[in-house]
Amino acid sequence: MSADLWRAQYYKCCYCERKIPEKFNDVEHYRPKGSAKRAPGCNQTHGYWWMAFDWQNLLFACPACNRSGKNDAFPLAAGSVSLQAEFSAPGAELPLLIDPSDLVNPVEHLEFFALRPSSSSSFDWWVRGRNGSLKGQTTIAVLKLNGMEYRETRRDYFDTSIKPAVIALDRALKEGHQARIDEAVDRARALLAPRLPYVAFSYDALNFLISSSRLLAAGVAGWPQLVDVGR
Ligand SMILES: [Zn+2]
Structure with a gap:
């Protein structure tokens, strides 16, 4: 079982x-x-x-x-x-607790956002109810998803997996080299595969650091719609 x-x-x-x-x-x-x-x-x-x-x-x-x-x-x-x-x-x-096995996608209730503490050069990643979702807010409070341990785990994942993909994509976009842009977009999008950890977090971090409009301006598709993330 x-x-x-x-x-x-x-x-x-x-x-x-x-x-x-x-x-x-x-x-x-x-x-x-x-x-x-x-x-x-x-x-x-x-x-x-x-x-x-x-x-x-x-x-x-x-x-x-x-x-x-x-x-x-x-x-x-x-x-x-x-x-x-x-x-x-x-x-x-x-x-009021998100049922992860439900047809409801947790990503629609949880939103990750970055704060940059004055004493540190790296982001501190917090989570809140998306669009004021009461289900999201309650789930965060019950599970204490903004606790130190969860935030440090998020920071580690950001530093080792998300940040390198963002840096590569940002560089490719600045260079305007189409093949490199395509490659870097694929790499970043791969972070949203359901089998990977922290898909909801990766989605918000990618959107925050590189906007869909910036991708569209470079001739590639924007990030997936919210309802398609983690499916
Ligand atoms: Zn857990």
Whole structure:
């Protein structure tokens, strides 16, 4: 079971998109099986024990997200009625936590943005709800996705994978050499392949540092539309 989930999620944590070996990972229940904290929308605390082995309810999460972040949190929006035993999800529940297995693309709810601390020459990458997404904001708060450890992991990935691709593309665009531009665009776009970690982050970092209009001016297609990222 666990190995199947691991493969289905491209060996990535369902929440923070980091890649880690299967043996370090936990099967995560989107709807907690023991007890559930449903605030702010609902005060009932019964767990979803009948969904403990429901494939639709299982996700693969890294220890940081599963243990120190989510635990038994399952926030619902105001107006929700908690799902009762033996019924199928979602019923009248309006979850505020992004369901990574859902048809909803997490990229549409999470937006990464850069701050440059005065004491450092490199960016500090934070995340917020995209277009004010309450689902995004709640997921960030529950999992503490702006914690130091997550931000340092993002910074490392930026420095080793995104930055070199951006520098190569920026240089090719300045030179105006078409073959080099095409090659550099392909390299940067490869960062958005679903099998790679931090696809949502890469998307925002690429857009921030090299705009689609700059690509279009150079005669190449802009970055993909939001809805197509990570698919
Ligand atoms: Zn994680």
